[in-house]
Amino acid sequence: MTSKTAESAVLKPDICVIGGGSGGLTVAAAAASFGVSVVLIEKGKMGGDCLNYGCVPSKALIAAAKHAEAIREAPHFGVFAGEPEIDFARVNAHIHEVIGAIAPNDSVERFRALGVNVIQAEARFTDARTVVAGDQTIRARRFVLATGSKPRVPDISGLSDVDYLTNETLFSLTTRPEHLIVIGGGPIGVEMAQAHRRLGCAVTILEMGTLLSKEDPELARIVTRRLEADGIAVLENIEILRASKGGDGSVSIAYRIDGKETSVTASHLLVAVGRAAQVDNLGLKEAGITFDQRGIKVGSGLKTSNSRVFAIGDAVAGGLQFTHVANYHAGLVLQQILFRVPAKENRSVIPRVTFTDPELAQIGLTEEEARKAGHTITIQRWPYAQNDRAEAERRTGGEIKIVAGKRGVILGVGIVGHGAGEMINLYALALSKKMTLNDLRGFIAPYPTMSEIGKRAAISYYAPMTRKPFVRKLLAFLRRFG
Numbered sequence: 001m002t003s004k005t006a007e008s009a010v011l012k013p014d015i016c017v018i019g020g021g022s023g024g025l026t027v028a029a030a031a032a033s034f035g036v037s038v039v040l041i042e043k044g045k046m047g048g049d050c051l052n053y054g055c056v057p058s059k060a061l062i063a064a065a066k067h068a069e070a071i072r073e074a075p076h077f078g079v080f081a082g083e084p085e086i087d088f089a090r091v092n093a094h095i096h097e098v099i100g101a102i103a104p105n106d107s108v109e110r111f112r113a114l115g116v117n118v119i120q121a122e123a124r125f126t127d128a129r130t131v132v133a134g135d136q137t138i139r140a141r142r143f144v145l146a147t148g149s150k151p152r153v154p155d156i157s158g159l160s161d162v163d164y165l166t167n168e169t170l171f172s173l174t175t176r177p178e179h180l181i182v183i184g185g186g187p188i189g190v191e192m193a194q195a196h197r198r199l200g201c202a203v204t205i206l207e208m209g210t211l212l213s214k215e216d217p218e219l220a221r222i223v224t225r226r227l228e229a230d231g232i233a234v235l236e237n238i239e240i241l242r243a244s245k246g247g248d249g250s251v252s253i254a255y256r257i258d259g260k261e262t263s264v265t266a267s268h269l270l271v272a273v274g275r276a277a278q279v280d281n282l283g284l285k286e287a288g289i290t291f292d293q294r295g296i297k298v299g300s301g302l303k304t305s306n307s308r309v310f311a312i313g314d315a316v317a318g319g320l321q322f323t324h325v326a327n328y329h330a331g332l333v334l335q336q337i338l339f340r341v342p343a344k345e346n347r348s349v350i351p352r353v354t355f356t357d358p359e360l361a362q363i364g365l366t367e368e369e370a371r372k373a374g375h376t377i378t379i380q381r382w383p384y385a386q387n388d389r390a391e392a393e394r395r396t397g398g399e400i401k402i403v404a405g406k407r408g409v410i411l412g413v414g415i416v417g418h419g420a421g422e423m424i425n426l427y428a429l430a431l432s433k434k435m436t437l438n439d440l441r442g443f444i445a446p447y448p449t450m451s452e453i454g455k456r457a458a459i460s461y462y463a464p465m466t467r468k469p470f471v472r473k474l475l476a477f478l479r480r481f482g
């Protein structure tokens with residue numbers, strides 16, 4: 001029970017969570033389910049970025065784009081429906097219906113019913129163990145900072161004078177952009193570029209390096225080629241010089257490519273150049289919590305420099321910024337707060353997926369990372385083009401790439417292709433259980449499924465054994481017994 005003394009009106013819960021996004025909600029719900037007193041403070045919309053401005057609206061938009069693309073691809077299957085007609089207002093309504101369908105799970109009402117004391121205000125530390133939010137003061141036994149991130153605004157001359165979109169405004173558009181420029185070719189940039197292209201917009205991506213540069217370059221290139229085949233202008237290794245406004249509401253971006261200055265003009269501009277942790281106005285200095293512009297500094301157990309305070313999710317400096325990571329972090333801090341059991345983040349078991357077509361999924365080490373770490377590795381691959389189901393579905397672009405160490409221990413898996421985001425789950429289990437290629441070859445995959453691709457890659461590791469003279473001699477010997 002939260003104790004509230006009449007004289008001071010100070011709330012004294014076991015746990016005070018700041019931020020009601022993926023990470024904060026998971027901590028609050030799980031702690032409350034154990035009967036632990038929790039105060040949860042959220043200054044904006046419950047559900048945070050993922051529900052309102054991130055994963056959910058972006059995947060809903062991608063789902064709409066998939067339908068448009070399926071109509072375009074239908075003639076290959078003998079089905080004719082003509083060029084799809086896109087009603088962007090209806091697409092937007094679909095996005096908000098999806099958010100609306102999920103929102104009750106994250107709502108103030110649901111959390112209050114779970115026994116969580118939800119405060120809708122901005123939270124701020126006033127000292128090492130006191131937070132104020134609205135007219136409430138909270139002195140908790142432990143605090144969890146789950147304040148997330150916001151779009152990073154790049155230092156581009158003239159940008160502040162033009163209207164530009166970020167993930168916080170993109171999903172409010174009810175009319176189709178004629179031409180969308182996307183600055184940044186990370187996961188947000190490429191997912192949104194392809195979805196808009198397939199919904200009938202002209203799209204230009206301006207990327208200072210190469211697209212999806214945190215991924216295995218060989219797999220990322222397959223996605224890039226597909227974006228280009230979709231008709232997206234992909235401009236890599238460019239330097240943006242300035243942004244300016246046209247009289248008709250258009251926006252121009254001047255950039256340098258191959259030493260030459262040029263520009264592109266479009267109706268809309270999306271800025272997607274990474275995230276900045278939400279650390280402002282939180283009173284972190286007053287609380288003795290170390291942070292910088294990358295976020296809140298934590299040890300491997302997610303404890304900050306103030307031993308009462310943990311930080312999780314996007315707010316963590318140098319952290320992986322995914323919803324499932326925020327949820328994973330929530331479990332790690334609860335283990336420490338509730339059960340006093342030490343816990344450490346293990347990044348080698350965290351998968352990630354970019355939901356383009358083809359999807360790009362990765363877990364563990366890429367080839368380059370494994371080599372840099374000094375592992376002796378073998379690479380097992382299998383192309384989608386040699387899978388019967390992929391052939392039937394005309395989804396033959398892509399491959400699986402398994403990086404294995406000594407004795408076939410799986411170090412990392414990358415999949416680019418149809419359904420990669422679902423297929424990576426098997427490898428998430430394999431890496432978390434420290435499985436080998438032998439384990440992956442030894443299960444029965446139903447035919448015809450695309451998951452057979454991974455099994456075939458694992459089997460290929462053992463293919464040289466079939467040609468070994470010793471094995472052949474053994475077979476010849478056994479044949480003698482009838």
Ligand SMILES: Cc1cc2nc3c(=O)[nH]c(=O)nc-3n(C[C@H](O)[C@H](O)[C@H](O)COP(=O)(O)OP(=O)(O)OC[C@H]3O[C@@H](n4cnc5c(N)ncnc54)[C@H](O)[C@@H]3O)c2cc1C
Pocket residue numbers: 018019020021022023024041042043044045046047048049050051053054055056058059121122123124146147148149167188278281282312313314315321322323324325326355
């Ligand atoms: C366009 C886009 C698409 C994405 N797609 C995916 C995807 O497909 N899969 C995936 O895994 N991840 C995806 N992500 C990333 C994912 O959204 C984040 O990693 C996740 O939301 C992080 O959760 P969090 O709890 O750390 O922070 P958030 O969800 O950002 O929640 C933080 C909350 O804290 C609140 N807050 C901040 N400061 C205060 C304060 N002082 N007082 C009170 N409240 C405060 C904020 O209002 C916010 O609600 C996507 C992100 C974007 C932008």
Ligand SMILES: NC(=O)c1ccc[n+]([C@@H]2O[C@H](COP(=O)([O-])OP(=O)(O)OC[C@H]3O[C@@H](n4cnc5c(N)ncnc54)[C@H](O)[C@@H]3O)[C@@H](O)[C@H]2O)c1
Pocket residue numbers: 154183184185186187188189191206207208209210211212213240272273274275320321322352353354355
């Ligand atoms: N499917 C998913 O799980 C998913 C989807 C979207 C976002 N996310 C999360 O959100 C995070 C943020 O995504 P993001 O795409 O904004 O960031 P990002 O940091 O991953 O990519 C940003 C890109 O912008 C480029 N860039 C930076 N400044 C630039 C400039 N001035 N001009 C041109 N290019 C510039 C960078 O080189 C980089 O390629 C991701 O890292 C990921 O953790 C996840």
